[in-house]
Amino acid sequence: MSWETVIGLETHVQLSTKTKLFSRASTAFGASPNTNVNLIDCGLPGVLPSVNKEAFYKAIRFGMAVGAQINQTSILLDLEWLLVQRLIKLQYLTEKITFTLISQRVIKLLKWIYQLL
Amino acid sequence: MSIQFKSIADLREMLDDKSISASELIQESLELAKKYKELNCFVTMNEEFSVKKANAIDVNKKTSSRLSGIPLAQKDLFCTEGLRTTCSSKILSNFIPPYTATAVKKLEDAGSITIGKTNMDEFAMGSSNETSFFGNVHNPWKKGYVPGGSSGGSAAAVAAGIVPAATGTDTGGSIRQPAAHCGITGLKPTYGRISRWGMIAFASSLDQAGPLARTAEDCAILLNTMSGHDAKDTTSLNSNVPDFLENINQPIDGLKIGLIKEFNLSDLDSQVQARFEESKKAYEKLGAQFIEVSLPNISASVPTYYSIAPAECSSNLSRFDGVRFGHRAESTDDLNDLYIKSRSEGFGDEVKRRILIGTYALSAGYYDAYYKKAQQVRRLIKNDFDNAFQSVDALMTPTSPNTAFKFGSKGTQNPVELYLEDLFTISSNLAGLPAISIPHGQVNSLPVGLQLIGNFLREDQLLNAAHIFQKNSDYHLAKPNLGDF
Amino acid sequence: MDQETVRTICYLARLEIDENKSEKIQKDLETIIDLIGSLQTIDTSDVEPLYSPLEMTALMHEDIEKSDNKKEKFLENAAASNEDYFLVPRVVE
Secondary structure (H helix, E strand, O other), X not given: OOOOOOOOXXXXXXXXXXXXXXXXXXXXXXOOOOOOOOOOOOOOOOOOOOEEHHHHHHHXXXXXXXXXXXXXXXXXXXXXXXXXXXXXXOHHHHHOOOOOEOHHHHHHHHHHHHHHO | OOOOXXXXXXXXXXHXXXXXXXXXXXXXXXXXXXXXXXXXXXXXXXXXXXXXXXXXXXXXXXXXXXXXXXXXXXXXXXXXXXXXXXXXXXXXXXXXXXXXXXXXXXXXXXXXEEEEEEOOOHHXXXXXXXXXXXXXXXXXXXXXXXXXXXXXXXXXHHHOOOOOEEEEEEOOOOOHHHHHHHOOEEEEOOOOOEOOOOEOOOOOOOOEEEEEEOOHHHHHHHHHHHEOXXXXXXXXXXXXXXXXXXXXXXXXXXXXXXXXXXXXXXXXXXXXXXXXXXXXXXXXXXXXXXXXXXXXXXXXXXXXXXXXXXXXXXXXXXXOOOOOOOOOOOOOOOHHHHHHHHHHHHOOHHXXXXXXXXXXXHOOOOHHHHHHHHHXXXXXXXXXXXXXXXXXXXXXXXXXXXXXXXXXXXXXXXXXXXXXXXXXXHHHHHHOOOEEEEEEEEEOOEEEEEEEEEOOOOHHHHHXXXXXXXXXXXXXXXXXXXXXX | OOHHXXXXXXXXXXXXXXXXXXXXXXXXXXXXXHHHXXXXXXXOOOOOOOOOOOOOOOOEXXXXXXXXXXHHHHHHOOOXXXXXXXXXXXXXX
16 A cells, blocks of 8 residues: 655734734734724624735735635635634635645745745 | 605605604604504614604704605614614624614615614514514504514504605515515615625625615615615625616506516415406506516525525524623533523524524535535526526516415424415525515405516616506505504 | 434534424424425536625725724623623633
């Protein structure tokens, strides 16, 4: 029996945006608790999030830098859904926006992140 | 002169010629709400604020807007700042929103006065208003009968003449079916026409706000104000909003109306069918032409809806966890236990059923078979509509297969029985199309509704066709006998 | 669908069902699953799913800060809070 090693790597990188991914609340560090929180972040009934344009571009740039395939269409179904995955894990939805990288790409990726830092 | 059963257009005239002041009007509207308390239309009244706003309007004397001083009722799933918003659920029975929904804000900015929040099916899940935590709403036409749902309280409040118009939301027929059962006019606009910001979500890709009123003309007045782009709703349409009021009253000579071949009307109650035939003749007399069209996949609408709507609901309702707002269970062991107990105590049976179905349909292993499959069928249904609208301007169906029914007579043994109530209304939500229900007579002293479905963004055509019908008939003027209440 | 599946779904949805209602719920769910299962007879090969009636690109927000924090009001709506936080049962021992 022969095995092939495939290593998946999930990276969480904090982006240098001024506002949050799904709202225009500040990402500044050091404010008192629950201050950089608006209606959307609070997840109140009836609110609708919107995606941060800058974060979206950064995600594409990142994808291109590591030679990943960029989907022409990404369906987020409803953006509200992304807010609420804490309780019910909708794995199918997250797959669409998570880059999964296999081993050949890892080195390239680390180099790129290193440059960013 | 009593203000009961008056339309917005009537009330505007009375306000303008000073035969009534805004304060008197609001006072009377509030008194009617009290008088017919037994109907159970309202969950929360907004008395103090309403009176204050009416006084301010009287002092200001500026009546720049058609809606200035007009009393309205809002379905209790629109968030209203400082005014309790419950979605007729125990889980939100103490929720005071810190903001106002865009649709309501626009109406209030135009001078209208929210006198109260109306009863509904819990989280808009139901077709009879029987799932409300705050009890059943009676149909003003017959005590002990359902008003339809989910916007049952709004429909009953308008039908009883307490307010000239109210807001509702429609996910699978929740504006049109109660409008039909209560003998009033209700419009579900094109998906994206009215902002969903502040509307507590049930199924985000299907939900749409709209007006319930006594006439198509009043629906046009409300739609004019409620419509328009909102940057806070990423699915809000950025297209021109025509003046819907200006556009009604055009001749309908040559209007092509499609009849859907797949809906076999001979299965319906013979009297409901007879009403339909009569209205068809009335439209023919007004110059419309009828063409039979085929929508081969339309019969799959109900199963498609009951796969998509619960899936979106299970996701949207996961935010109710007892931590930041809403009901919280007492004495819990840990955080997870707090979630489980708060949700289990806070949600009613129908809501739980739909959350469970949705969770199942989205879970690993079933996603493709149920959820994705339903979205594929949804495209087929939309394509069917696109094809039909190549040859017709609108489609006509009954709004509901039957008239209002007795409390507790449907769906208690088998939930699917009640789901079939939405047979004619669901497909326009799946395709995002506008549709209107207008009263067209009665069967056994209960109102019957006629539905017109329009092409994308063609509310103008629907409102016009409905207005012309109402100009040439008096079904919409029929009033219930409220002696039992 | 069996009782085990019902229990799993209930846990995923963070809902608790009364023991005596459990069979009725199972029956209801089966009826609804049968209803939506009827879609299997429709041929959807090569049909793209339609996730929203508007197939347009969702609007995004500019990366410009806009604060509308209403901390006090947010905390007021919580069943338990102090002046800064939402309070929940102890998570870390």
